[in-house]
Amino acid sequence: MRVNRENGDLVTGNTLSPRVLLFAVAMVVAIAVAGFAGTRILSFFNPDVKQPIQFNHMLHVEEVGLECTDCHQYVTTEEFAGRPSLETCSGCHEDPLTESTEEALLVKYIQDAEEIPWRRLYRVPAHVYYSHQRHVTVAGLECNRCHGEIGLTSEPPRKPLKKLTMGFCLDCHETQGASTDCNACHR
Numbered sequence: 001m002r003v004n005r006e007n008g009d010l011v012t013g014n015t016l017s018p019r020v021l022l023f024a025v026a027m028v029v030a031i032a033v034a035g036f037a038g039t040r041i042l043s044f045f046n047p048d049v050k051q052p053i054q055f056n057h058m059l060h061v062e063e064v065g066l067e068c069t070d071c072h073q074y075v076t077t078e079e080f081a082g083r084p085s086l087e088t089c090s091g092c093h094e095d096p097l098t099e100s101t102e103e104a105l106l107v108k109y110i111q112d113a114e115e116i117p118w119r120r121l122y123r124v125p126a127h128v129y130y131s132h133q134r135h136v137t138v139a140g141l142e143c144n145r146c147h148g149e150i151g152l153t154s155e156p157p158r159k160p161l162k163k164l165t166m167g168f169c170l171d172c173h174e175t176q177g178a179s180t181d182c183n184a185c186h187r
Helices: 018-045 057-063 086-093 101-111 132-138 166-176
Strands: none
Touching: 086 101
16 A cells, blocks of 8 residues: 555555546546536527427418518518518418418417517527628529528428538538638628
8 A cells, every 4th residue: 555645545556546536437427417418508509499380381382382582571682581571471361261270370360460479490690790682682592502492391490401500601602702701701
């Protein structure tokens, strides 16, 4: 047996001192907690999005013939695309067209003159400047380039169909010959 000069622990042969063992256990627990917390933190920043109405994009695009800009009215003129307003929906749905329970919810919003509380699905960080008008009108990009085939969904996706990362944006900018200068997109 000998005494560790640095911490005063009694060390015998190849066994670990209680302090070393306690430290090792604490590290294992900390790593496990960090892993669990990490997934919880990520889900906090990218939670499942549940829309108030299970809107069927495919029905409206393929059967009715609507374009993205028919409901997202600011996509060609503003930084933001805009979510469908009550006025937009009431143009066709003031009275029920089907016996759908989702359409019945929509008609109730219209009759109550209560805006539909659509929830944002796609987000860009606050330090990023993004303009729909610049990308759609000036660059001529199609909506599905960033939003995926959302027009083919029969119910609202709970997560973005494409991950909008800096790498995703830079790849597109390089392909399109657009600026990759940091100040072009970062505030």
